[in-house]
Structures are given as C-alpha cells and as structure tokens.
Amino acid sequence: MTAPEGSSTVPLDIDPELLERLSRPGPRYTSYPTAADFRDDFGPDDAAAALRRLGESGRPVSLYVHLPYCRSLCHYCACNIIVTQRPGVASAYLDVLEKEVALVGAALGARPRVTQLHLGGGTPTFLTCEELRRLHGILARAFDFAGAEERAVEVDPRVTSFEQLKTLAELGWNRASFGVQDFDPEVQRAINRLQSVESTEALVFGARSLGYRGINIDLIYGLPFQREETFRNTLEQVIALRPDRIALYSYAHLPWLRVAQQRFDRKGYPLPGPQQKYALFKAAVEEFGRAGYVHLGMDHFALPEDELAKAQARGELHRNFQGYTVKRAEDLIGLGLSSIGDFAEVYAQNAKEIEAYEEAVLAGRLPTCRGYALTSEDLERRELIRALMTGRPLPGDVARRYPEEFERLRPLERDGLVDLSGDRLVVTPLGRFFIRNVAMAFDAHRTAGGSERFSRTV
Numbered sequence: 001m002t003a004p005e006g007s008s009t010v011p012l013d014i015d016p017e018l019l020e021r022l023s024r025p026g027p028r029y030t031s032y033p034t035a036a037d038f039r040d041d042f043g044p045d046d047a048a049a050a051l052r053r054l055g056e057s058g059r060p061v062s063l064y065v066h067l068p069y070c071r072s073l074c075h076y077c078a079c080n081i082i083v084t085q086r087p088g089v090a091s092a093y094l095d096v097l098e099k100e101v102a103l104v105g106a107a108l109g110a111r112p113r114v115t116q117l118h119l120g121g122g123t124p125t126f127l128t129c130e131e132l133r134r135l136h137g138i139l140a141r142a143f144d145f146a147g148a149e150e151r152a153v154e155v156d157p158r159v160t161s162f163e164q165l166k167t168l169a170e171l172g173w174n175r176a177s178f179g180v181q182d183f184d185p186e187v188q189r190a191i192n193r194l195q196s197v198e199s200t201e202a203l204v205f206g207a208r209s210l211g212y213r214g215i216n217i218d219l220i221y222g223l224p225f226q227r228e229e230t231f232r233n234t235l236e237q238v239i240a241l242r243p244d245r246i247a248l249y250s251y252a253h254l255p256w257l258r259v260a261q262q263r264f265d266r267k268g269y270p271l272p273g274p275q276q277k278y279a280l281f282k283a284a285v286e287e288f289g290r291a292g293y294v295h296l297g298m299d300h301f302a303l304p305e306d307e308l309a310k311a312q313a314r315g316e317l318h319r320n321f322q323g324y325t326v327k328r329a330e331d332l333i334g335l336g337l338s339s340i341g342d343f344a345e346v347y348a349q350n351a352k353e354i355e356a357y358e359e360a361v362l363a364g365r366l367p368t369c370r371g372y373a374l375t376s377e378d379l380e381r382r383e384l385i386r387a388l389m390t391g392r393p394l395p396g397d398v399a400r401r402y403p404e405e406f407e408r409l410r411p412l413e414r415d416g417l418v419d420l421s422g423d424r425l426v427v428t429p430l431g432r433f434f435i436r437n438v439a440m441a442f443d444a445h446r447t448a449g450g451s452e453r454f455s456r457t458v
Contacts, residue, residue, distance in 0.1 A: 012282045012285060012286070012430070012433075014278065016275055018415055019274055019275060019278055019458060020274060021415075022415070022434055022437055022457060022458055023274040023456050023457060023458035024437070024456060024457055025453075025454040025455065025456055025457075026436045026437065026439075026440050026446075026454050026455075026456075026457050027436065027439075027440070027443070027446075027454050028298070028436065028454075028455070029319070029385055029386075029389050029436065029439050030319060030320060030321045030322075030323065031320070031321060031340075031342060031347060031382075032378070032381060032382040032385045032386070032443070033347075033372060033374070033378060033382075033443075033445045034445070034454075035340065035347075035349065036445075036453050036454070037372060037445045038347060038349060038370040038371055038372045039370060039371065039372055040369075040370050042346070042348070042368070042370055042371035042372060042373065043368055043369075043371075044360070044365045044366040044367075044368045046346065046348070046368070046371060046373065047107075047341070047346070047348040047366050047368040047371060048107040048366055050343055050344040050345070050346040050348065051104060051107035051108050051333075051343065051344070052107055052108070052109060053344040054108060054112070054331055054333075054343045054344045055107070055108035055109040055110040055112065056109070056110075057344070058110070058112075059112070059329070059330060059331055060112060060113040060114065060115045060147070060328070060329045060331075061112045061113070061114055061115070061143070061329050061331045061332065061333050061343070062114070062115060062116035062117070062118070062320070062328065062329040062331065062332045062333070063114055063116070063117045063118070063139065063143065063332075063333055063335065064118045064120060064321065064322065064332060064333070064334045064335065064339055064340075064341075065097075065117075065118070065119050065120070065135070065139070065335045065336050065339070066080070066120055066121060066122065066334070066335070066336035066337050066338055066339040066350075067090075067093070067119060067120070067121045067122045067123070067124045067126065067127065067336060068080060068081050068082045068093075068121055068122040068336070068337045068338070068354070069081070069082050069083075069084060069089060069090060069093070069121070069122050069123060069126040070082070070083050070084075070121070070122055070123045070126065070156075071083070071084075071085055071123070071126065071159055072192065073192060073260055074181075074191055074192055074193045074260075075190070075191050075192050075260045075261065075263050075264065076181070076191050076220065076223060076251055076260075076261065077258070077260060078252060078254065078257075078258050078261075079121065079122065080122075080337065080338040080352055081121065081122045081123075082122070082337075082354060090126055090127050090128070090131050091131060093336075093337075094127075094131060094134055094135060094138065096357070096358050096361050096362065097135075097138065097335065097336055098138045099361045099362065100335060100336070100361045100366070100367060101138055101139065101141075101142045101335060102142070103361065103364070103365070103366055104142065104333065104335065104366070105142040107366065111142060111143060111144055112143060112144065113143075113144045113146070113147050114143045114144060114145050114147070114148045114329075115147060115148060115149060115150070115328035115329045116148065116149070116150045116151075116152075116325070116328050116329060117139070117145070117148055117150070117151045117152070118151075118152045118153075118154075118322050119135075119152070119153045119154065120154045120322070121154060123154075123156045123159060124153050124154055124155075125153070125155060125156065125159060125160040125161075125164045126159070128164075129163055129164055129167040132164065132167050132168060132171070133167065133171065136171045136172075145172065148172065149328060150174065150175055150214075150325075150326070150328065151168075151171075151172050151173040151174055151175065152173070152174075152175035152176065152177065152214075152322075153168055153173055153175070153176055153177070154176075154177050154179070155176050155177060155178045155179065155203070155207075156179050157178055157179070157180075157195060157199055157200045157203045157204075158193070158194070158195050158199070160203060162203070162206045165203070165206060165207050165210055165212070166210055169210040169211055169212065173212070174211060174212055174213060174214075175212060175213070175214045175215075175216075176207050176212045176215055176216070177215075177216040177217075177218060177247075178200060178203065178204060178215070178216065178217050178218065178243075179218045180195065180200060180217050180218060180219055180234075180238060181193060181218065181219060181220045181223065182219065182220065182223060182226060182231065182234050183195070183196075183197050183200075183233070183234040183237050183238075184225070184226070184230045184231070184233065184234060186225045186230075187223050187224065187225050187226055187230070190223070190224040190225050190264070190267075190269050191223055191224070197237050200241070201241060204217075204241050204243070213244065214244050214245060214306060214307065214308070215243045215244050215245070216243055216244065216245040216246065216247060217238050217241065217243040217245075217246050217247070218247045218249065219234070219235075219238065219246065219247065219248050219249065219284070220248075220249045220250075220251050221248060221249070221250060221251065221272075221277060221280040221281055221284065222250055222251035222253070222271065222272055222277045222280065223251050223271075224264050224269035224270060224271055225269065225270065226272055226280055228276075228279050228280060228283050231280050231283060231284070232283055232287065235283065235284055235287040235288075236287070239287060239288070239291045242303075244302060244303050244306040245300070245301065245302045245303075245306060245308060246288060246293065246300070246301045246302075247299065247300050247301075247323065248281070248284050248288075248299040248300070248301070249299060250277070250281070250299065250455060250456070250457075250458070251271075251455075252454075252455030252456070253271060253455075254453075254455065257453070274456075274458050277458060278458050281299075281433075281458070285433070288301045292304065294309040294312070295432060295433075296308055296309065296312055296317065296324050296390075296391075297312075297317075297324065297389055297390060297391055297432055297435060298389070298432070298433065298435050298436065299433075300323065300324050307326055308324060308325075308326060311326045311327070312390070312391055315391075315392050315393060317390040317391065317392070318386070318390060319386055319389045319390050320332055320342060321334070321340050321342065324390070331343035331344065334348070334349070334350065335350075336350065337350060337351070337352070337354055337357045338350055338351070338352040338357075345373065345374045345379065346371055346372065346373045346374065347371050347372045347374075348366075348368045348371040349368065349369060349370050349371055350367045350368060350369065351367045351368075351369040352369065356369065377444070381442055381443070381444060384398070384402075384442055385439045385442055385443070388427065388435055388438055388439045388442075389435055389439060391427075391432065394424075394425050396424065398423075398424070398425050399420075399423035399424070399425070400423070402442060405441045405442050406420065406423075406425070406441075408441040409425070409438065409441050412431070412437060412438060412441075416428060416430055416431070417430060417431035417434055417437065417438060418431050418438060434457060434458075436457045437457055
C-alpha cells in the first residue's frame with residue numbers, strides 16, 4: 001500500500017485503451033459521503049446539536065475559514081469566490097464572520113483547543129494586514145490556539161506582499177501554499193492569471209526567511225494550450241524553488257457547473273484529451289521522482305523530510321476537505337461562506353450565496369444550508385476509503401465484509417492497479433495514481449448516479 005520514495009520507477013506507460021477506460025468521472029474523496037450527497041433537510045438545528053456534542057466531548061478541533069474575495073477571476077476556477085476590488089468588503093465580511101464565530105461558540109458551549117487552522121478562499125491575502133490581525137483576534141476569542149501546531153494560508157503570489165506574510169507569521173502562521181498552476185505565458189493568458197517566476201520565487205524565499213515550513217506549490221494539468229514540452233519547463237522552474245510539497249491537480253472542465261469555464265469553449269481554446277493529459281501527468285511524475293519527491297497518493301508529492309511524507313511512512317497520513325494532512329484532530333469546523341465542517345459524525349455546509357449567509361447570521365442562526373448525518377455503514381466505509389486514499393494498511397477481512405465490492409475490483413486487478421490474491425486488497429504502485437478508481441468500488445452512494453458532478457480521474 002505504500003508508495004515508492006520517488007516515483008520514476010513506477011511503470012507509467014499505459015495502453016491508450018486502458019487509459020480511456022480509467023478516465024471516468026469520480027470524487028476526489030476529501031470526504032465520504034461526498035458533498036454531492038449532502039441533504040437540504042439538514043439545517044441549523046442539526047448543526048447546533050452536533051456542535052453541542054462536540055463541545056461536550058472536549059476533543060480538539062481543526063478550523064477552516066473561507067475568505068471568498070478575489071481581485072480577478074481565474075477562468076479555470078471552481079472555488080466559491082466573489083470577484084471585486086471594492087474597498088471595505090472584507091471588513092464588512094469580518095463583521096458577519098465575527099457573529100458566526102459567536103454563534104458557533106455558543107453552540108459548542110466551550111472554547112475548544114485548536115490543533116490546525118487553515119485560511120482558504122478566494123484569496124485570504126485580499127485582507128489587509130490590519131484585517132488579518134482582526135481575523136486572528138476574532139478566532140482567538142472563541143478558540144484556544146495554545147497547541148495549534150499548524151496554521152496554514154493559501155497564497156496568490158500576484159496579490160500577496162511580504163508584509164502580509166510577516167503579519168501572519170507574527171500571529172503564529174507557519175505553513176503556506178502558493179498557487180502557480182503553470183508558468184507558461186500562453187497558458188497564463190488563456191486562464192487570466194499572469195504571474196512571473198521571479199515574483200513567485202521572491203515570495204517563496206521570503207516565506208522561508210520568516211520561518212514558514214511545509215511550503216506547497218499548486219500546479220494544474222489539463223489547461224488550455226498546455227503541451228508536454230512547455231509543461232516540463234514549468235516543472236523544472238517549480239523544482240528549482242524546492243517546495244516541500246507539490247499538489248498536481250487535474251483540471252476539471254465542468255462548464256455546465258462553472259460559468260467561467262465556458263470561456264474556453266467560446267474562444268475555442270484547445271484542451272488536452274485524456275492521452276495528452278496523461279502525458280502531462282506522466283512528465284510531472286517523472287520529474288518529481290528524479291528530484292527526490294515521495295508520492296503521497298493520487299496527485300500529491302512531498303520531500304522525504306517533510307512531515308507529510310513522514311506521516312505516510314508511519315501510516316498516519318490523513319485526508320479531509322483541505323486534502324492530505326497530518327491528522328491532529330478528528331473534527332473540523334468550517335467558518336465563513338460555503339465552508340464545510342466535519343464534526344461529531346455529521347457534515348455541515350454553510351450557505352453558498354453571500355446574501356443568504358449574511359441573512360442567517362444577522363438573524364442569529366447558524367448559516368447551515370445543507371449537510372449529512374453519517375450512518376454506521378457510512379462511518380465504516382469512510383475509514384476504508386480514507387485508508388485507500390492515504391496508503392494506510394487495510395483490514396484483512398475486506399473481502400469477507402465487502403464481497404460485491406471486491407468483485408467490482410476484478411477488472412482493475414487485470415489492469416494491474418490492485419492485487420486481490422489471498423482475499424487481500426493491495427494497491428499496486430501504478431494503482432496509487434488511479435486510487436480514485438479503486439475507492440469508487442466501495443462508494444455505496446455512487447451506484448445511484450450523479451457522477452457528472454465530478455471531474456474525470458484522468
């Protein structure tokens with residue numbers, strides 16, 4: 001189940017027919033059941049009851065705060081964002097967020113200890129230094145950060161200053177994830193994200209000088225105009241920055257769900273097909289393997305000395321709505337527009353529209369718009385899928401407990417993705433790159449359809 005240290009030895013040459021079969025819509029399994037299975041009849045009262053149980057348990061928590069504002073629209077983007085350059089919108093948002101935090105604190109009936117804190121968006125550094133300090137104060141009044149080992153922030157190098165990173169470092173932030181996607185100018189023009197290598201390098205080095213560690217760089221493959229030759233240039237430039245971690249996301253072209261992506265079709269921009277897209281992915285795996293990166297799972301990589309790679313080696317890697325992480329808390333509380341919490345055996349999602357979010361909070365209600373209460377079967381399958389996604393050993397009785405699912409894996413065994421001998425389930429090194437296909441065999445919710453909501457696995 002463990003991945004090789006460096007991935008250049010994995011046999012990545014795949015028959016085109018097999019690649020076509022493997023390229024199918026499927027979840028990334030940052031949760032199970034997935035957000036597509038959340039129910040509209042799960043509301044604020046359900047979330048409040050779960051928060052009360054969490055508060056009574058005394059367990060530590062992870063926090064995610066969604067800051068939705070961006071100065072411009074990246075045309076590939078599938079995040080829930082608000083594009084604006086109007087002054088004062090972030091301050092007004094913090095006014096409402098402060099009230100939501102108070103509502104959550106009242107439902108908890110406690111001031112829980114936080115082990116992980118993540119700022120995402122949007123663009124967290126849309127906030128000024130003063131607003132970032134205010135945000136920290138809002139959170140610190142309701143939560144105990146004394147043991148918060150990891151405080152992470154998503155960074156857009158185009159709009160983030162050294163002073164903002166310094167302010168966050170002074171407040172205890174110690175992780176940063178830098179969005180790059182691709183350094184090629186033609187690709188950048190197509191996706192409306194102009195960003196130089198030099199400005200990115202300066203900010204990455206600046207973060208290191210401030211004590212940030214676990215530095216990550218995000219890339220996307222499958223974007224318009226991407227070609228293997230130019231993408232290898234980007235890979236070399238990223239590797240030269242020597243980030244601790246690299247996330248290599250597959251572009252999900254879902255124009256019927258994401259209006260901004262319709263521009264690619266209107267303009268006639270060429271998108272790589274499955275074989276071209278896989279060639280980009282294969283090139284990245286080869287380059288990362290030669291550079292000494294460890295394959296964590298699916299499309300994530302880390303240097304051997306990074307804590308994610310060490311956690312994987314110990315069998316302690318975790319996966320949640322922020323992707324691969326070091327497991328420090330069972331429960332995740334989401335704050336802000338559209339954020340999702342995972343706590344006390346429920347998922348709870350906040351309203352996705354700013355008007356509905358503000359209306360609920362200002363009326364004194366949690367802004368929960370949908371969610372899901374996990375059954376005992378869901379909990380069992382979630383642990384199994386988490387083990388698959390993170391490379392942890394699986395129970396020896398998987399074949400006995402899931403005979404139908406085991407039979408669904410037989411074609412993947414013939415394809416070389418899994419080994420089912422002796423009624424065991426072992427994922428091969430090649431299968432680690434197609435782990436979504438393997439995990440889908442155990443997804444009881446996908447048999448009912450709805451897969452068109454998900455990106456393709458290749």
